Amino acid sequence: MPSPRAFTSASEAESWEHGIPVGTGRVGAxxxxxxxxxxxxxxxxxxxxxxxxxxxxxxxxxxxxxxRRTLLxxxxxxxxxLLAAAAAEHSPDGTLIWTDPFVPAxxxxxxxxxxxxxxxxxxxxxxxxxxxxxxxWQDAVRGLQALQxxxxxxxxxxxxxxxxxxxxxxxxxxxxxxxxxATEGNLARVRAVARLEGDRARLCVSADExxxxxxxxxxxxxxxxxxxxxxxxxxxxxxxxxxGTETVLHVHVGVxxxxxxxxxxxxxxARQSLPPREVLAGRSRFSLGGLTRAQGxxxxxxxxxxxxxxxxxDSAAEDAxxxxxxxxxxxxxxxxxxxxxxxxxxxxxxxxxxxxxxDYTLNGNVTLGATASMISTGMPELRLxxxxxxxxxxxxxxxxxxxxxxxxxxxxxxxxxxxxxxSHFSLDFPHLFWLGGGPWVLRQGWDLFxxxxxxxxxxxxxxxxxxxxxxxxxxxHHHDGVAHLVPSYSPENTPRGAANPLAxxxxxxxxxxxxxxxxxxxxxxxxGDESHAAGWARLRDxxxxxxxxxxxxxxxxxxPGFPDEPHHRHTSHLYPFGTEGDEAFATEEMRAAALATVxxxxxxxxxxxxxxxxxxxxxxxxxxxxxxxxxxDLALRVVRALAGNYWRPSMMSTHDPGSILNADASGGxxxxxxxxxxxxxxxxxxxLPALPSRWAEGSVTGLCGHxxxxxxxxxxxxxxxxxxxxxxxxxxxxxxxxxxxxxGGGTWRHDDGAPCRTVVLGEEPVTLELRQA
Numbered sequence: 001m002p003s004p005r006a007f008t009s010a011s012e013a014e015s016w017e018h019g020i021p022v023g024t025g026r027v028g029a030x031x032x033x034x035x036x037x038x039x040x041x042x043x044x045x046x047x048x049x050x051x052x053x054x055x056x057x058x059x060x061x062x063x064x065x066x067x068r069r070t071l072l073x074x075x076x077x078x079x080x081x082l083l084a085a086a087a088a089e090h091s092p093d094g095t096l097i098w099t100d101p102f103v104p105a106x107x108x109x110x111x112x113x114x115x116x117x118x119x120x121x122x123x124x125x126x127x128x129x130x131x132x133x134x135x136x137w138q139d140a141v142r143g144l145q146a147l148q149x150x151x152x153x154x155x156x157x158x159x160x161x162x163x164x165x166x167x168x169x170x171x172x173x174x175x176x177x178x179x180x181x182a183t184e185g186n187l188a189r190v191r192a193v194a195r196l197e198g199d200r201a202r203l204c205v206s207a208d209e210x211x212x213x214x215x216x217x218x219x220x221x222x223x224x225x226x227x228x229x230x231x232x233x234x235x236x237x238x239x240x241x242x243x244g245t246e247t248v249l250h251v252h253v254g255v256x257x258x259x260x261x262x263x264x265x266x267x268x269x270a271r272q273s274l275p276p277r278e279v280l281a282g283r284s285r286f287s288l289g290g291l292t293r294a295q296g297x298x299x300x301x302x303x304x305x306x307x308x309x310x311x312x313x314d315s316a317a318e319d320a321x322x323x324x325x326x327x328x329x330x331x332x333x334x335x336x337x338x339x340x341x342x343x344x345x346x347x348x349x350x351x352x353x354x355x356x357x358x359d360y361t362l363n364g365n366v367t368l369g370a371t372a373s374m375i376s377t378g379m380p381e382l383r384l385x386x387x388x389x390x391x392x393x394x395x396x397x398x399x400x401x402x403x404x405x406x407x408x409x410x411x412x413x414x415x416x417x418x419x420x421x422x423s424h425f426s427l428d429f430p431h432l433f434w435l436g437g438g439p440w441v442l443r444q445g446w447d448l449f450x451x452x453x454x455x456x457x458x459x460x461x462x463x464x465x466x467x468x469x470x471x472x473x474x475x476x477h478h479h480d481g482v483a484h485l486v487p488s489y490s491p492e493n494t495p496r497g498a499a500n501p502l503a504x505x506x507x508x509x510x511x512x513x514x515x516x517x518x519x520x521x522x523x524x525x526x527x528g529d530e531s532h533a534a535g536w537a538r539l540r541d542x543x544x545x546x547x548x549x550x551x552x553x554x555x556x557x558x559x560p561g562f563p564d565e566p567h568h569r570h571t572s573h574l575y576p577f578g579t580e581g582d583e584a585f586a587t588e589e590m591r592a593a594a595l596a597t598v599x600x601x602x603x604x605x606x607x608x609x610x611x612x613x614x615x616x617x618x619x620x621x622x623x624x625x626x627x628x629x630x631x632x633d634l635a636l637r638v639v640r641a642l643a644g645n646y647w648r649p650s651m652m653s654t655h656d657p658g659s660i661l662n663a664d665a666s667g668g669x670x671x672x673x674x675x676x677x678x679x680x681x682x683x684x685x686x687x688l689p690a691l692p693s694r695w696a697e698g699s700v701t702g703l704c705g706h707x708x709x710x711x712x713x714x715x716x717x718x719x720x721x722x723x724x725x726x727x728x729x730x731x732x733x734x735x736x737x738x739x740x741x742x743x744g745g746g747t748w749r750h751d752d753g754a755p756c757r758t759v760v761l762g763e764e765p766v767t768l769e770l771r772q773a
Contacts, residue, residue, distance in 0.1 A: 002287060003326075004323055004324045004328070005127070006125065006127045007125070007128070007303050007328060007651055008124065008126075009125075009303045009649040009650060009651075010123060010124075010304050011302075011304045011648075011650075012034065012122070013031070013032040013033065014032065014033070014034070015032060015350070016032050016039070016348075016349075017350065017660075017661045018648060018649075018650060019032030019039075019348075019650065020032075020124050020126060020135070020650050021332070021346065021347070021348045021650070021652055022131060022132075022133045022151050022158065022335065023336050023347045024152050024154060024156070024158055025045075025153060025154055025274075025335065025337050025338030025347070026154065026155065026347075027043065027045075027253045028043040028045075028335075028336065028346070028348045029043075029149050029151075029251075030043070030348040031124075031133060031147070031149060033109075034117070035117040035122070035137050035139070036111065036115045036117075037109060037111045037112075038109070038111075039108075040107065040108040040109075040149070040160070041104045041106075041107050041348070041349065041350045042104065042107065042108060042251065042253050043102070043103075043105055043253075043347055043348055044156070044205070044253045044254070045338050045339065045340045045347060046255040046258040046339075047104075047255050048101060048102050048359075048417045048418045049100055049101050049103045049352070050100050050418060051101070052098050052099065052100050052101075053091075053092060054100075054418065055421065056396075056399050056400075056403060056421050056423070057399065057400045057413075057421050057422040057432060058087070058423070058432070060086055060403065060404050060432075061402075061403065063082050063083075063086060067079050067082050067083070067487050068477055068486050068487070070082070071486050071502060071503070072484070072486060072504060074561050076499050076500060077499045077500075079500075079502045080427050080500040080502060083427050083500075083502065087426050087427060090423065096429075097423045097424055097425075098357050098424060099415050099417040099418070099424060100359075100418040100419075101353070101354050101359070102344075102345065102354055102357065102417065103349055103352050103354070104349050104351075104352070105205045106175060106253060107173075108160075109173040109175075110173075111171045112168065112171075115139060116140040116141055117137045117138065118137070118138040118139065118140055121137045121138035122135070122136070122137040123135070123136050123137070126328075126331070128281060128327050129277075129281040129282060130150075130277070131151045131153065131277055131334070132150050132151070133148070133149050134146055134148045134149075135148075141166065142164050142165060142166035142167075142168055143164070143165030143166055145162075145163065145164045146161075146163045148160070148161040148163075149161075151335065153274070153276065153277040154277075154338065156253055157250060157251060159248060159249070159250050161248050162239065162246070162247045162249075163241065163246045163247070164241045165243065166243050167242050168241050169238055169239070169240055170238070170239040171236065171237075171238060171239065172236070172238070172239045172249075173236050174237075204253075204255070204256060205253075205254070259392050261388065262388065262392065264459060265384070265387060265457075265460050266456075268384060268457040268460070269384065269456075271452075271454050271456050271730075274381055275381065277334055277335075281327075281330065281331060281334060283378035283379065283701070283702040284330065284378040284670075284674075284700065284701055284702035284703060285699075285700070285702070286326045286327070286670075286673060286698070286699070286700045286701075287698055287699050287700075288319040288320075288322065288695055288698045289319070301317075301320075302649070303324070303650075303651060304649045306321055306324070307647065307649060315694075318640065318643065319695075321643050322639060322643050325643050325647055325669055326670050326673055328647075329666040329667070329669045329670050330377055331651075332346060332652065332653070332663060332666035332667075333370065333373065333382065333663070333666055333667050334382070335347065336348070336370075336663060337385050338385065339385065339388055340388060341370055341371055341382075341385040341389055342370040342371075342666075342667065343358055343359060343370075343663070344356055344357075344358050344359060344361060344655075344662055344663065345358045345661050345662060346370070346652075346662075346663035346666070348661065355660050356415075357415070357417060359416060359417040360389060360415065360416050360417060362412055362416065362437050362440070363414040363434055363436070363437070363572070364570060364572065364621070366386065367386075368617045368618075368620060368621045368624075368664075369616070369617035369620060369664030369667045369668045370664060370667040371444065372620065372624070372670075373669075373670035373671035373674060375447055375448060375704055376670070376671055376674040376678070376703060377670045377671075377702065377703065377704070378702035378703065378704055380448055380451045380452050380704060384448065386445075387441075387444075387460065389416075390412070391460065392420070394410060395420075396419055396420030396421050397411055397420050397438075398410055398467070399421070400420070400421065400432070401471045401474075401475070404422060404432050404433070405474070406474070407470075407475040408470045408473075408474045409466075409468060409470030409471030409472070409473075410438055410464070410467040410468060410471055411437070411475070412437030412441065413431065414432075414434050414437065415431065427500050428500065429492060430500070430501055433487040433488060433489040433502070434489045435471070435472065435485060435488070435509045435512070435513065436508055436512040436513075436575070438464075438468035438471060438472075438516070439468060439472070439512035439516035440512055440575075441468075442464060442465055442468050442516050442520065443512075443516070443579055445461045445464065446523070447706070449523075449733075449734060450682070450706045450707060450708075450734045451704050451708065451734070452708065452728060452731055452734065453708050453733040453735070458523060458526055461523050462523050462524065462527045465516070465523050466532065468516055469536055469539075472513045472516065472539065473535070476539065476543075482542075482544070483539075484505055484559070485505050485506060485509050485510065485513075485543075486504045487503070487504075488502075488504050488505055488506040488509060488557070489501055489502070489503065489506060490503065490506035490507070490508055490509075490556050490570070490572055491508070491572050492569075492570055493556060493565055493572075494565060495557060495564070495565060504557065504559040504561065504562065505544045505557055506557055506572075507546055507554065507558050508556075508572035508573045508575050511573070511575040511584075512575055514543060514576075514582055515575070515579060517536040517539060517540040518540075521533045521536055521537070526733070546584060546585060546590065547560065548589070548593050549563075549564045551566075551596065551600070552592070553566065553593055553596040553597040554574070554590070554594050554596075554597045566597075566604065567604045567608065567612075569605075569612075569614055569615040569618045570615075571625075573597075574594060574598070574621060574622075574625045577591075577594045577625045577628055578624050578625050578628065580706065581681055591629055594629060595631055595634070598622050598625055598626050598629075598634055601622055602619075602622055602634065602637060602638065602641075606637075610657070613641075613645060613656065614655070615655060615656065615664075616642065616646045616653065616654070616655060616656070616664050616665035616668065617664035617665070617667075617668050619638055619641060619665075619668075620665065620669065620671060620672055622634075622638050623642070623672035624671055624672055624675045626690065627675035627676040627689060627690040628690075630689050630746060631690060632690040632691055632693075632746065633692060635672065635675070635692070636694060639672055639676075642668075642669050642672070646665045647665070653665035653666045674700075674703050676689065676690040676692075677689075677700050677703060677714060678711055678714070679705075680705030680709060681706055682707055682736045683706075683707060683736045683737055683739075683740060683741060684740065684741040684742075685705050685706075685709055685742055686742075686743050686744070686745050687711075687721065687723050687743070687744050687748065687770060688714075688721060688744060688746070688770070689745030689746070690745060690746075691716070691745065691748075696717070696718075697717035697718070698716060698717075699713065699714065699716070700714050701714075707734055707740070708727040708728040708732075708734050708735060709727060709728075709740065709761070710725065710727070710728055711723060711724070712725070712726060712765055719771060719772040720772075721744075721748065721769065721771070722767065722769050722770075723742075723768050723769075723770070724765045724766070724767045725742070725767075725768070726763055726765040727761055727762055729763050738760055738761070739758050740758070740759055740760075741757070742757050742758075742759055742768060743756040743757075744770045747772050748770045748771070748773075749771060749772075749773050750768065750769070751770065751771060
């Protein structure tokens with residue numbers, strides 16, 4: 001079955017949020033505007049503007065005993081007063097301290113005042129394998145014209161190519177992202193050098209508190225001869241298009257002062273070298289037959305029409321849309337992952353005041369959104385970007401642990417960009433008491449090792465694991481012989497009826513710390529050091545047990561003094577059901593409670609006010625958990641809700657239905673689909689664990705699981721399925737054993753009727769057949 005390789009949109013893009021994104025992983029281009037004025041907003045993954053305070057986290061060590069006493073006594077309001085006082089002292093003006101924002105590095109504008117575009121002729125086309133975007137239109141005088149952007153994958157450059165059937169003159173304008181923002185007081189933070197040299201445009205930017213704001217421009221002769229410098233470093237140049245030929249402009253965007261790579265990850269980086277983007281894009285393809293129905297009609301339909309027909313309830317259009325979103329989402333993540341992972345907006349930006357600073361929000365968006373499908377859909381090399389980001393800020397994380405909990409080790413903040421200080425907090429959002437950040441990242445690193453067997457990761461992971469566990473050990477508070485997490489915070493929810501979000505024993509942190517203890521012990525064993533294993537096991541066993549609510553759902557706080565508030569966008573407490581599992585949450589009662597939680601939160605989103613559907617990654621998490629627990633109907637409801645609400649004709653996802661450009665759903669959607677087709681844990685995989693009856697036939701390639709398992713191909717139709725499995729070459733270090741237990745989900749059984757089969761699996765492929773009972 002063919003899967004989507006490209007898409008075309010007939011929609012306009014008057015604003016940057018509706019533009020076509022192109023990315024090399026390191027440099028992004030957002031193309032919007034119209035034939036009379038094309039605008040290309042250029043970004044660099046490192047370019048965050050240093051406009052906010054960068055001081056350390058507040059020192060709460062003197063206040064911590066009182067905070068703990070008041071919370072354990074149930075006096076949340078008094079605890080809130082203590083934190084509010086600390087927040088007022090910490091912030092220079094009493095307001096919430098934000099992370100430094102991700103902003104455009106430059107804007108390239110191509111104007112043609114004499115353009116006479118034929119109405120309705122404009123098309124935006126994107127090749128999902130090469131990442132090349134083309135904007136084409138018919139001009140009443142000059143015939144067919146086009147602007148193409150080609151990304152140089154993994155590099156800091158891309159190529160613009162212009163063509164016209166008849167010769168014409170355009171005007172090119174290159175300016176730094178600082179142009180026009182002097183009124184915001186930010187211009188002095190930026191220094192930019194814009195240069196036009198022959199057929200090359202180069203822009204180098206720097207942003208720091210000592211920058212002078214000086215900008216210069218230099219030009220030389222060539223196709224862009226006649227370039228001149230205007231005010232504020234703006235470069236203007238005529239651009240001649242000759243009939244029937246292509247005029248090329250190579251654009252390089254660099255950032256001065258970018259941090260050097262962490263040498264401790266060098267051994268891994270050598271093994272995880274970035275493949276060509278066509279290889280990454282082609283590794284996983286997913287089809288439900290949508291492109292072959294109705295004589296290929298859906299393949300030819302512009303995304304604008306496909307979205308409209310799918311939203312109107314056409315089942316074939318819905319399936320075709322799901323296929324396209326799977327492919328386009330992987331394209332988005334490939335395009336926006338470089339040295340660093342995608343931020344909230346991926347790699348693209350068109351404003352100096354981005355929502356939530358366009359930063360790395362670690363309490364869900366990065367781990368449950370942007371990076372969620374990197375491994376499962378065959379792109380594990382991209383996951384290393386998250387570890388690179390975290391490795392930059394370890395000294396800040398250590399200071400967080402000391403100042404907030406009086407603890408050793410590392411405490412990760414909920415948000416970061418240019419630093420790792422846990423200074424973004426308030427009484428309404430006490431992010432600094434979230435203990436789960438280190439364990440969540442440790443799980444992500446372990447899953448990368450398990451998928452690849454990359455032993456070069458182990459030294460860094462071992463060092464990080466020890467620091468994560470040391471923080472957890474020393475931050476836990478023992479009261480009346482019981483271990484408690486206090487103060488504790490479940491992002492970003494407040495117990496029902498409580499004065500503020502401060503609480504005791506958030507289930508998400510309990511689950512994350514338990515998981516971290518298991519992962520750290522495994523890494524220690526591989527490193528030949530089990531000296532910490534007994535202590536970590538004791539910590540794990542000492543943590544409070546999860547509990548159920550009166551409605552039979554999983555309680556968000558294990559402490560009974562903090563009642564649930566189920567009408568919320570976050571579901572962090574489902575953490576153990578989105579990973580490989582935990583025996584404390586593995587009973588049938590707990591699994592049923594988790595599904596009850598998914599239904600509860602999904603019903604709130606579907607039937608509540610429009611704002612109930614905000615935050616796509618929370619919906620993605622519901623889908624992954626439903627799939628891993630084998631509920632195909634619930635998972636399909638999530639897929640349909642995501643596909644119908646969170647994508648624009650540009651095939652860029654949004655944070656809320658129809659608003660705020662955001663990469664979370666692009667990373668999370670393929671994770672939901674892949675979890676419906678494959679779940680895995682060490683030594684075991686389940687094929688088609690949550691296949692809805694609606695998906696009667698289909699195929700997928702390149703899914704990845706634990707222990708180096710790769711599903712080369714999985715096809716199903718008419719109650720029969722065939723799967724070809726193997727291990728990733730060189731992944732032996734991650735094999736828990738040479739055999740693998742393979743089961744079918746739901747009513748799927750092996751061809752001999754057995755629910756599970758043990759196979760000897762190595763690097764040579766093994767083919768299995770299943771049937772529905």
